[in-house]
Amino acid sequence: MRTNTGQIVHLENYRPTDFVLERVDLTFELDPRETKVEARMIFHRREGVSPSAPLVLDGDELTMTGLLLDQVAVPGTLYEATDDTLTIRGLPEAAPFEITVTTALSPETNTKLMGLYRTSDVYCTQCEAEGFRRITYFPDRPDVLAVYTVNIIADKASAPLLLSNGNYLGGADMGDGRHFASWFDPHPKPSYLFALVAGDLGVVEDAFTTASGRDVALKIYVEHGKEPRAAYAMDALKRSMKWDEEVFGREYDLDIFMIVAVSDFNMGAMENKGLNIFNDKYVLADPETATDADYANIEAIIAHEYFHNWTGNRITCRDWFQLCLKEGLTVYRDHEFSADMRSRAVKRIAEVRHLKSEQFPEDAGPLAHPVRPTQYREINNFYTTTVYEKGSEVTRMIATILGRDLFKKGMDLYFERHDGQAVTIEDFIACFEAASGRDLKQFSLWYHQAGTPLVTATGTYDAARQTYTLSLEQTVPPTPGQSSKAPMHIPLRFGLLLPDGSEARPSAVSGAEITGDVLHLTERKQTVTFSGIPSEPVPSFNRGFSAPVNLHLTQSAEHRALIARHETDLFARWQALNAMALDNLVKAAAEARTGQPIDCDDALVDALLAAAGDDRLEPAFRSQVMSLPSETDIGREIGSNNDPDAIYAGRQAILAAIATAGKDTFARLVNEMSLSGPFRPDADSAGRRALRNSGLSYLVYADGSPDKAADAFSSANNMTDLSQALTLLAHRFPDARETADALAVFKKRFADNALVIDKWFAIQATIPGASTLDRVRALMSDPLFNASNPNRVRSLVGTFAFANATGFNRIDGEGYRFLARQILDIDTRNPQLAARILTSMRSWRSLEKIRAGHARSALEEIARASNLSADVSDIVDRMLK
Numbered sequence: 001m002r003t004n005t006g007q008i009v010h011l012e013n014y015r016p017t018d019f020v021l022e023r024v025d026l027t028f029e030l031d032p033r034e035t036k037v038e039a040r041m042i043f044h045r046r047e048g049v050s051p052s053a054p055l056v057l058d059g060d061e062l063t064m065t066g067l068l069l070d071q072v073a074v075p076g077t078l079y080e081a082t083d084d085t086l087t088i089r090g091l092p093e094a095a096p097f098e099i100t101v102t103t104a105l106s107p108e109t110n111t112k113l114m115g116l117y118r119t120s121d122v123y124c125t126q127c128e129a130e131g132f133r134r135i136t137y138f139p140d141r142p143d144v145l146a147v148y149t150v151n152i153i154a155d156k157a158s159a160p161l162l163l164s165n166g167n168y169l170g171g172a173d174m175g176d177g178r179h180f181a182s183w184f185d186p187h188p189k190p191s192y193l194f195a196l197v198a199g200d201l202g203v204v205e206d207a208f209t210t211a212s213g214r215d216v217a218l219k220i221y222v223e224h225g226k227e228p229r230a231a232y233a234m235d236a237l238k239r240s241m242k243w244d245e246e247v248f249g250r251e252y253d254l255d256i257f258m259i260v261a262v263s264d265f266n267m268g269a270m271e272n273k274g275l276n277i278f279n280d281k282y283v284l285a286d287p288e289t290a291t292d293a294d295y296a297n298i299e300a301i302i303a304h305e306y307f308h309n310w311t312g313n314r315i316t317c318r319d320w321f322q323l324c325l326k327e328g329l330t331v332y333r334d335h336e337f338s339a340d341m342r343s344r345a346v347k348r349i350a351e352v353r354h355l356k357s358e359q360f361p362e363d364a365g366p367l368a369h370p371v372r373p374t375q376y377r378e379i380n381n382f383y384t385t386t387v388y389e390k391g392s393e394v395t396r397m398i399a400t401i402l403g404r405d406l407f408k409k410g411m412d413l414y415f416e417r418h419d420g421q422a423v424t425i426e427d428f429i430a431c432f433e434a435a436s437g438r439d440l441k442q443f444s445l446w447y448h449q450a451g452t453p454l455v456t457a458t459g460t461y462d463a464a465r466q467t468y469t470l471s472l473e474q475t476v477p478p479t480p481g482q483s484s485k486a487p488m489h490i491p492l493r494f495g496l497l498l499p500d501g502s503e504a505r506p507s508a509v510s511g512a513e514i515t516g517d518v519l520h521l522t523e524r525k526q527t528v529t530f531s532g533i534p535s536e537p538v539p540s541f542n543r544g545f546s547a548p549v550n551l552h553l554t555q556s557a558e559h560r561a562l563i564a565r566h567e568t569d570l571f572a573r574w575q576a577l578n579a580m581a582l583d584n585l586v587k588a589a590a591e592a593r594t595g596q597p598i599d600c601d602d603a604l605v606d607a608l609l610a611a612a613g614d615d616r617l618e619p620a621f622r623s624q625v626m627s628l629p630s631e632t633d634i635g636r637e638i639g640s641n642n643d644p645d646a647i648y649a650g651r652q653a654i655l656a657a658i659a660t661a662g663k664d665t666f667a668r669l670v671n672e673m674s675l676s677g678p679f680r681p682d683a684d685s686a687g688r689r690a691l692r693n694s695g696l697s698y699l700v701y702a703d704g705s706p707d708k709a710a711d712a713f714s715s716a717n718n719m720t721d722l723s724q725a726l727t728l729l730a731h732r733f734p735d736a737r738e739t740a741d742a743l744a745v746f747k748k749r750f751a752d753n754a755l756v757i758d759k760w761f762a763i764q765a766t767i768p769g770a771s772t773l774d775r776v777r778a779l780m781s782d783p784l785f786n787a788s789n790p791n792r793v794r795s796l797v798g799t800f801a802f803a804n805a806t807g808f809n810r811i812d813g814e815g816y817r818f819l820a821r822q823i824l825d826i827d828t829r830n831p832q833l834a835a836r837i838l839t840s841m842r843s844w845r846s847l848e849k850i851r852a853g854h855a856r857s858a859l860e861e862i863a864r865a866s867n868l869s870a871d872v873s874d875i876v877d878r879m880l881k
């Protein structure tokens with residue numbers, strides 16, 4: 001096993017390869033234990049490179065069985081193979097030459113799920129970021145683009161289906177029980193986009209005609225018998241293809257687009273050219289087994305991977321430091337797609353909730369890094385919420401600063417200038433500068449400075465002069481490797497609301513550039529004066545969450561309630577209510593900690609109930625309003641010396657107060673929001689289910705009896721309602737007979753549906769309280785637990801560590817010790833998965849000192865272990881630094 005080989009890679013050391021790769025021909029003879037791979041690569045020396053420079057190829061855990069130069073064996077004196085490189089000397093000075101490398105692989109024992117591996121008897125590959133080097137020696141970096149031909153030979157009975165990138169060339173029976181197929185991808189691509197799938201799968205077929213009239217065959221491959229569950233994914237794919245034509249002017253470019261769903265996958269999905277490979281969790285859905293959230297995720301991830309065809313594949317990254325070039329931009333595109341398919345405001349609320357609960361903590365802890373980092377030890381650890389979600393927010397800010405039309409012009413220029421290239425963030429930004437004539441130098445600090453900026457605002461009104469003055473100040477907190485920061489360009493959308501709820505129209509503004517409703521904050525301190533303001537206004541800041549910042553603005557509950565009633569921006573209404581709730585929850589946590597009575601503000605209860613019961617508002621929005629900030633959100637707001645038990649107790653008390661006060665409203669919602677007729681996964685129906693379930697959970701809370709939840713469980717006719725009812729039972733009444741019965745019924749009914757059983761594990765892993773650890777331990781010996789399936793491990797171990805604040809952060813430190821042992825065990829099989837789950841401890845330094853002490857010991861225990869992977873060792877070292 002490789003131990004700790006991760007060398008630090010620095011952006012400043014980037015230089016192009018010495019040799020240009022022109023073409024690749026790959027032949028796979030598939031076998032579970034002895035797959036033979038022959039890679040023929042045509043190279044030529046780049047102009048100006050020394051004639052004696054050797055060719056250095058990347059490798060990882062490879063067994064090489066042959067090496068030829070122009071079909072002649074390379075003598076041992078002219079090459080050297082180490083653990084991770086193959087160096088070949090004595091190559092032609094200028095003429096092209098062919099290198100043939102033959103390797104032997106064992107897909108079946110590849111538990112890292114990188115390179116070529118087996119999942120449920122299917123051969124499949126995952127090459128991003130550096131998995132191709134586990135297949136053959138190769139210049140495995142994104143700036144090496146080549147045209148690939150792939151020949152696949154396999155046993156015909158067990159692998160009737162042979163797939164790779166591009167267009168199908170042909171195939172034939174080989175007469176010995178084997179057959180072959182050939183694929184040719186005309187689009188030059190980096191190796192991380194290579195894919196191969198072989199096995200016996202069912203297929204759902206459809207077709208799409210592009211705007212210019214190209215007919216594209218669409219195929220989604222799933223396990224036999226699961227074809228009906230791929231219908232929604234197919235629908236989402238066709239909508240994505242159409243949307244990308246309409247909104248970004250991007251057409252698909254091959255005759256076929258394929259998606260394969262597999263059950264063992266480290267991440268969500270992968271955008272391999274023409275052959276996307278998906279975690280089946282993001283493909284398979286039907287009403288009986290998928291929740292509304294599952295449907296929304298499938299829609300978003302199908303779109304995301306499809307959109308990569310232009311933002312990622314046609315235009316790719318020069319090096320892995322530029323990962324946000326494709327990921328941040330593609331997340332932005334999938335966010336916009338979902339916003340167009342669903343309710344824009346509700347989608348934005350969900351995005352911001354996710355950003356604040358995942359990315360803000362990352363940016364505030366030991367793993368903080370810039371959206372475009374400058375160094376890494378293990379690139380797999382940089383597929384982070386900062387690169388993806390903050391990267392998307394940065395793209396969104398460009399659109400906000402430039403406005404719709406200039407943003408579009410910049411995107412068009414990007415596609416025109418860089419199609420077929422491997423480029424950098426600087427290239428991307430230059431397109432928007434050229435299209436708009438605007439200098440984005442200061443703005444680009446968003447890519448380079450880590451940490452969530454803090455904006456403080458105070459307003460004063462001068463009645464005599466009818467002016468309103470805002471004093472704004474920004475600070476960016478220090479982060480690892482970056483102790484001091486320069487002021488950023490922060491585009492803040494805002495409005496000044498007058499007491500009657502209308503919006504003030506200032507006659508003049510000084511002190512800041514204002515475009516439309518965007519205030520451009522560019523200095524460390526800025527004073528902005530608005531004239532012609534008839535009475536003291538209530539400022540509403542960061543409409544639509546135009547900038548990913550923390551905003552400190554002391555505002556009374558009454559002022560927040562005014563925003564919640566009158567803002568024209570629906571997101572801002574939710575934001576005001578959420579801020580009001582957060583103030584109260586922080587106070588409640590402090591009261592719980594010191595044993596004082598917990599006080600719930602009447603203004604909060606009134607405002608929440610008013611919004612929840614307001615039939616003019618869409619149900620999904622009302623449900624978002626009713627869902628209080630999470631324990632993580634409260635902890636982040638408190639910032640340091642956190643006690644998760646106090647946060648939990650405070651939050652429960654506020655929930656109880658709202659539940660009691662709102663009984664009638666909630667009962668009405670449960671009645672009015674029930675749906676009849678067949679299940680439909682659309683956003684409106686999902687919104688009604690969400691609001692009904694929010695109402696139900698408050699009612700159950702007020703009741704103190706499991707009856708209503710048990711009834712909901714028995715009468716549910718879709719997975720959203722069923723899993724919600726089970727969650728209510730398990731979380732509120734973990735020891736009740738009703739809960740044990742429901743858990744047993746659920747398990748029995750879905751025992752052969754892995755994705756649903758993942759929910760069964762996750763619901764139990766999130767039961768609040770110290771005793772859940774014992775439950776989690778017991779569940780690990782359940783026959784349905786499977787330590788080698790990433791989804792299953794994430795659903796139990798991952799969910800417990802990421803989403804159970806009271807259970808995981810037990811005061812005796814047992815949660816951390818448990819996790820440490822799990823991480824060490826998982827690491828022996830799948831380092832990427834282990835490293836990812838370990839990031840659940842990223843906020844350990846903000847815990848109170850007893851817990852923080854236990855957390856540190858657990859991290860040190862991991863750090864001390866021998867044979868740690870580079871993945872885990874990178875994370876644990878950064879967390880302890």
Ligand code: ARG
Pocket residue numbers: 126128129266267268269270271380383832
């Ligand atoms: N590019 C894929 C996606 O969009 C993620 C693949 C990451 N894989 C990995 N092994 N790090 O979203």
Ligand code: ZN
Pocket residue numbers: 304308326327330
């Ligand atoms: Zn992506």
